[in-house]
Amino acid sequence: MPPETRNLPLITREASLRLVRGEGDDMTIDVIWTTGATVQRRRYEGWDDVVEYDEELVVTPGAVRMDRLNAGAPFLDSHRSWGLESVVGAVLPGSARIEGGQGFARVRLTSAPDAAPIVQRIMDGTVSAVSVGYRVHRYDITKAQGQRELWRAVDWEPMEISAVAMPADPGAHIRGADAATGAARTETLTPCLLTRADAPAPSPNQTRTTMPDTQIPEPDAPAETRAAPAPITPPAADPSPDAIRTEANRSAAEVLALCERHALGAGFAADMIRRGLSLDAARAAILDKLAEADAPAARGSEPVAATARGTGATEAAYRDAMSEALLHRHNPGRAQLTDRAREFRGLTLLELARHALDRRGIATRGLSKMELATEALIGRSGLHSTSDFPLILANVANKTLRAAYDTTPRTFTAWARQAVITDFKPVARNQLGGAPDLLRVPESGEFTYGTIGESREVYALVTYGRIVGITRQTLINDDLDAFTRIPSAFGAAAADLESDLVYSIFSTNPNMADGNPLFHASHANLGTAGTISETTLAEAYRLFGNQRGLEGRQISVLPRYIITPPGVRSVEARKNVTATTPNAVAGVNAFANRLEPIEEARLIPAAGPDPWFLAADPSRIDTIEFAYLEGQQGVYTETRSGFEVDGIEIKARHDFAAKAIDWRGLFRNAGV
Incomplete structure (x- = not known):
């Protein structure tokens, strides 16, 4: 059976936590947000037909997209994502990691007054259940005779971690009511590639070739923006619905495989699938993209390809390359233009913003200058931008600020004493005197005690x-x-x-x-x-x-x-x-x-x-x-x-x- 693409909602499963008390007011908890254990789930086929299956999360660095967690994913109250008051903490940036088939992260709890009751329950151990919300971008499906189907998530992405009273019912996430209001809740769907055991084997790196989640708007977006991506136009010669669906899935899989083979990124493939390009048109677009990418090499200034394509491990390299180009433009005498930054030389800020959006799979064709700037800095509907551009601008600003701070003369550092203070409480510095005089001790005599005088100066940060x-x-x-x-x-x-x-x-x-x-x-x-x-x-x-x-x-x-x-x-x-x-x-x-x-x-x-x-x-x-x-x-x-x-x-x-x-x-x- 050929691969197919389905829209799936956010999924949750139970995790565990270990309380870690920080120094002073620093409240942190260690979270084991996944162990990859197999759990039983159910899906609905029609309104009444329920099919049970087993889900297994593959917990390896190549199968889990860690960018959201390591960028500071939210720690929520019971998976409530529709209000800021539901945020009771955040994952410490860079603390999420995979070790020994388990996912670990450290969460800093908020000190906001409205979250104090929830934080207190966590800190005193009353609330000990944790659940992770995640999206699956690709399942590999197998079925042994006499057993349920096994859906192995080989490309998935944790989105948030929640403190919950009880772990969520694994089957209740597809159709359910909003626990807070009792109203039917609209799920945000994400395209997921399903491959079965009898399907053609995908390429080894295909776990990163699905449509990125930035193509799917949030639940609060206008109704017209929540439509699922348009299917690829099927051949007009076969009007059968099954044949149309089969051809669309086959074309989508072919487009994904071609883009992966030529390292063009999932965003470029997702854009062609969404626009409904035929397979021949998609192939032509891929050739044009390759010719455009190879153009700098013909002029003798070949950039490092990894900076402009791909995701995951190259994110930091891409941001650094664009930051270096901007720093060189700001001060050519101090910041050298590196080889990886050469491809961004001469681009305006708006052109750099478009490049960052396109790389994330966000379509920018037809956007005005103001719309393009809004998408790059803020995102649509006032949501956070999913492009790299705000991080790049912040990186450049931070580096120029630090460089100016470090190079500004400070003459007092030679004769004054530097100290480090751990908090903002007043500190007392003792002004120690010299040691007391040494007194002669006669034979068989006793040593006597002396004292060291002191004075105290107090100050605070x-x-x-x-x-x-x-x-x-x-x-x-x-x-x-x-x-x-x-x-x-x-x-x-x-x-x-x-x-x-x-x-x-x-x-x-x-x-x-x-x-x-x-x-x-x-x-x-x-x-x-x-x-x-x-x-x-x-x-x-x-x-x-x-x-x-x-x-x-x-x-x-x-x-x-x-x-x-x-x-x-x-x-x-x-x-x-x-x-x-x-x-x-x-x-x-x-x-x-x-x-x-x-x-x-x-x-x-x-x-x-x-x-x-x-x-x-x-x-x-x-x-x-x-x-x-x-x-x-x-x-x-x-x-x-x-x-x-x-x-x-x-x-x-x-x-x-x-x-x-x-x-x-x-x-x-x-x-x-």
Whole structure:
């Protein structure tokens, strides 16, 4: 029997979970979302005829499409997909995997108040049943004598994972009532290729040649968009319905096999099947597509084929190739054009968007510029776009933002101490003193206890951030600066923010835990106002040498950095630390090579003389501490489909703080 294509709904089956309590408010659960076990199911042939069969999920990396799970698939309440309040969590991106014939994933539960009762039931173990919803794109069907048919899902795709009170009835998913309203529920159908044991053997990679799910609109789409794909036009000579169906299935299988053989992708085949092309017309279209793909090779600039065709393992390569082309267009001097990105050179943003949609099997023929931009960024009917283009734009924006952040100068990193904080709670930094004096122990004497004095400075992380939107108009106007130069400016602004916060401590002179300002006579770190000279430097070294620990003992701390605003103070500093060849002892530079000059424009005062500062080595004693959130050093970006704007939004978030910890490693001179 030849292969046939049927429209099948979303299917569910039982899974299991293991509770994992994260640190602080981090609530995560580990889910085993499939074991591939054989389950009994039923299908309806007519309204009353029920046929039972066995379904087996093939759980191997080649049989399971993992893209949706690893992109952050939703964790739902009882498979309810028609309201945002049904989302109680999401799969952590990249956590889904196949090991030993089982599917594993980690789910982060939401902290939203309306989901708190459900989350609490999961966390305390009251709700322990989990069900996975999936679509099957191809079944291989066999039947042994005297047994039920065995439907082996050799190409299937998990769509979501749900917490459920009881596992769903395997047979109730085809015809049923909406549990919430009692109303009949409209199923979203997906084409599925059925091959039976007596059918011609498909090619080894045919498990990825079915029509992609993006061709089937969501249940809430208008009725006219939910029609099943039009069948391929059958030969007019045979009016028999069975013959028409047989010919359509044969033609569809032939088109799928040809596209697979020439690595043209499932989307291209699905588009021809949907448009009802005859087999001869489909063959001609395939030849035209091959000639178009081979054209660059004739000009001597052959691209890497894997970047533009296929799915699965090449997704990341495709996105990286297009991102590299955009980065080269933005800054040719810094970003080289790689071989795999060469095929995208010279394309406008709208042309790149069309390429990404076509590759996903989304028909773009006949769309206006605005419709094309909407489909690429948002998707139809306001749904999330299924193309790679939003991810590509976000990747480019993120890379330009990070590059600008990393290259913006930050002079404080040499003399200040970096720290990492695990959360946003206030942290206390102990200002440790030296060890107590060692006392002589006479023969047969006892050792006595000593104490180490300490003081404490408290501070906490602060979150800073902004959002930049990429709209449909940006694509139509081919405005590359919207997601390269603007994010780049955000990255530089984040680095400048760090410098502003650190050096504002010098200018504002905040109070320490003892109630006195950072630079104060009681702290013995204020010099007599003057220029940078042997006299003022000698005074500074004397003050450093006289510093006492919290227990009153002298400590060995010397300055290492001299910090000045640009101008006369900077010139004085460099003259006093540069080695010279004197003609007499009076011309010897006593401080040559002892201090490292640092020039910082933020120290220029609004009025009055330029001050100057000295800082000790931060590895020897605390000075000023700057801190990041653990795991997110620097700027962190997130992307979502726009709600306030028709496009995508990129949020730049920066968690940072700075605090003076110990005055004994710092010195200030007001200058003259």
